[in-house]
Amino acid sequence: MSAPERIPPRSVTAADAGTATAAAELLARGELAVRGRIREASNAALFCTVSHDGREASCVYKPVAGERPLWDFPDGTLAGREVAAYEVSEATGWDLIPPTVLRDGPYGEGMCQLWIDVNPESELLALVDGEEPGPGWKAVGFAEVGEGRTALLVHADDERLRRLAVLDAVINNADRKGGHLLPTTDGRLYGIDHGVTFNAEDKLRTLLWGWAGEPLTAEALDVLKGLRKGLAEGGELAGRLAGLITAAEIEATRARVEALLASGRHPEPGGEWPAIPWPPV
Numbered sequence: 001m002s003a004p005e006r007i008p009p010r011s012v013t014a015a016d017a018g019t020a021t022a023a024a025e026l027l028a029r030g031e032l033a034v035r036g037r038i039r040e041a042s043n044a045a046l047f048c049t050v051s052h053d054g055r056e057a058s059c060v061y062k063p064v065a066g067e068r069p070l071w072d073f074p075d076g077t078l079a080g081r082e083v084a085a086y087e088v089s090e091a092t093g094w095d096l097i098p099p100t101v102l103r104d105g106p107y108g109e110g111m112c113q114l115w116i117d118v119n120p121e122s123e124l125l126a127l128v129d130g131e132e133p134g135p136g137w138k139a140v141g142f143a144e145v146g147e148g149r150t151a152l153l154v155h156a157d158d159e160r161l162r163r164l165a166v167l168d169a170v171i172n173n174a175d176r177k178g179g180h181l182l183p184t185t186d187g188r189l190y191g192i193d194h195g196v197t198f199n200a201e202d203k204l205r206t207l208l209w210g211w212a213g214e215p216l217t218a219e220a221l222d223v224l225k226g227l228r229k230g231l232a233e234g235g236e237l238a239g240r241l242a243g244l245i246t247a248a249e250i251e252a253t254r255a256r257v258e259a260l261l262a263s264g265r266h267p268e269p270g271g272e273w274p275a276i277p278w279p280p281v
Helices: 014-029 078-092 159-171 218-231 236-241 247-263
Strands: 031-037 046-052 055-063 100-103 110-114 125-128 137-146 149-156 181-183 189-191
Touching: 014 046, 014 055, 014 100, 014 110, 031 055, 055 078, 078 100, 078 110, 078 159, 078 218, 078 236, 125 137, 159 181, 159 189, 159 218, 159 247, 218 236, 218 247, 236 247
Parallel strands: none
Antiparallel strands: 031 046, 046 055, 055 110, 100 110, 125 149, 137 149, 181 189
């Protein structure tokens, strides 16, 4: 018997979109086999393989039954929010979130997402001495590093991170930590862990504040215009989000897109909610 065909651990561009479609189909229809638990996760997150019709991939399965209750998000909704974040990412054309589906599994309904192998040599965040970031870096803020010392937290001035900052502003990501950034050896960047998104109240918490207040790129403005169209009543994206998040949350997403287009700038911390998630990594 020949070995099963492996699905590459990444999303894809329009040029090879068949791979993304195949990955999503495999995640949705394949047989899940639990191989272990990801202990660092705050909610139940299981490392699995999924196989169907001679194809196989590694994935993460997060059952709704394993979600920890939160005071500011309805119980049992985090998996749907992860899938909704993927749908918005796909609508941008930026491929910033791995293929993600909502499906039944060994422990009930949950989110299933393609596993991403990370490039350990890629550096996106750093703590540096001094009050200004060096060339190629953007300042986030000062952090205590022990023994009464502080250091400047910086992130790379990277086009991929800048796109992700725009996506986070649209989906109202309340938990963009450093550990949720997955660079790959082929030069791609993915964001994961989008369970606390799409709240109707402003809850943006992120390490990617380096562009706060700066003008959005022309590319970002074009993407936001596309999202405006997709989120309109009867729009394709609005239809995909229905059932994953509430009508009020879809309306709030429309409002965030409109606000970004009206200002033409990256958002700034609002002051009514902690701007940086804790722990930051």
